[in-house]
Amino acid sequence: MNVIKRMVDESLSDCNLEVVLGIGFLDFRLGRTWNFAHFSTAKFAKERYPDLCMRSVVVAGIGKTAFGALADRDLRSLAVEAGEKCLENAHAKNSQVEAFYLGNFAGPSFVGQNHLAPYVAGAMGITGVPATRFEAACASSGAAFYHAVMAVAAGIHDAVLVLGVEKMTSQTTPKVAEILAGAGDSTGEVRAGATFPALFAMIARRHMYQYGTTREMLAAVAVKNHANGAKNPQAHMRKVITMEQALNGKPIADPLTVYDCSLVSDGAAAVLVTTAERAEEFTNKPIRVLGISQISDYVALETKEDITRFDAVRTAARKAYAMAGLEPQHIDFAEVHDCFTIAEIIATEDLGFVEKGMGGRYVLDGKTALNGKRPINTSGGLKAKGHPVGATGVGQICDLVMQMRGEAGERQVDRARTGLAQNLGGSGATAVVTILGVQ
């Protein structure tokens, strides 16, 4: 342990971030907690401790099902379709998968199936590897992706298949609301009658109170994301809506109406994570993971000092930017977690795209539209593309990769060299921020 400690100390004082993270991971494996917050850049440590260097990680393949209310599809068939499409996209065989990470929020409650990772992996003919389910509410597959990147970066595995899936629409709306509320604090807010729309409605109210955010600003998020979703052949709702419609939706939890809420969807998405070194075995269009961070916070909304920001997102963003050596202004486009319209507004603030409190104005002015300065949720977002919760995090990575490969069809943006994905669990108790770059 003293050797490790000395290496960490030396690394902290003068070394390459990749080495610091590598040592941090080794230290973590030895059972010590470790703070990734401090680092500087230099090359000597990389030379001194080559075995401990984090390896460059890429996304080498993507696969997605359509998102929607898919009455004739079960969880396993959706997952297998996404997984097989991903392997095909990466020209990979299932025997090359060294680990299988599954993001799923509530399969046991939605469809009555536990032990989901080997259940899905087995259906793909993948056995004899670590197969593990990650649950972090709506950030479940974001968390699975984060851990896959860590495992590949640290040299534990060379190829990890990360798959997110949720089958939601076989339950009634009140039952779905109840299952989703399981991501909140069951001994406090949920017992009092909170649903997720209600929690984000309370966040919206406070944001309106503190910053003058208006109903029109919330509605502008829905109008924009529906416009983008209409151009996405895999979106759940391919329907353009007007500002007037968005303002006059059925009330769900004031001030949020049905148009402020993301969709209850079925769907699956998968990515193959590997090293930059091995990428050419799989693809001629590898997309590099430049920065990534997963951060936790308290579950109950009432525990947050200020509910108009998500501290886990702000911390994850700061760390991901630092790891990538980038600033918010370097991000060309982003997929953010618009589970509710207010969440997209707050995401643009927490990610540093716009000053605190100005997120509403930012979207209303068209800055985040498909032809805007920084397009956000070009896929249609959770609002129009759909939100099969366990699939959302990996789905966002797929959407970034499609844009960066120039495969986004009608919704292709001109400049997509550096993209960011922000995946949120619950009312902010898990956040995953990922920055991808064209190699």
Add this chain to the structure above:
Amino acid sequence: MSGGTIYTETLVHSAPEQFVNEAPYQLIIVTLDGGGKITGRMASNDRVVIGDHVAFDHDRNGTPYFRKS
């Protein structure tokens, strides 16, 4: 717990399964006079907005109910 100020609120129209019969109801987060925040409900059909003062009324199944004060 005596009372506090409404930190935020929402009127819930679409309720989870176990509360469908009670909708619409107002869910609130109260900044307590003694410090800290707590999630609760309004006890009657009183409607409150951010900044209103409320007093603790009763507890039901571990949830605090408040009334306007």
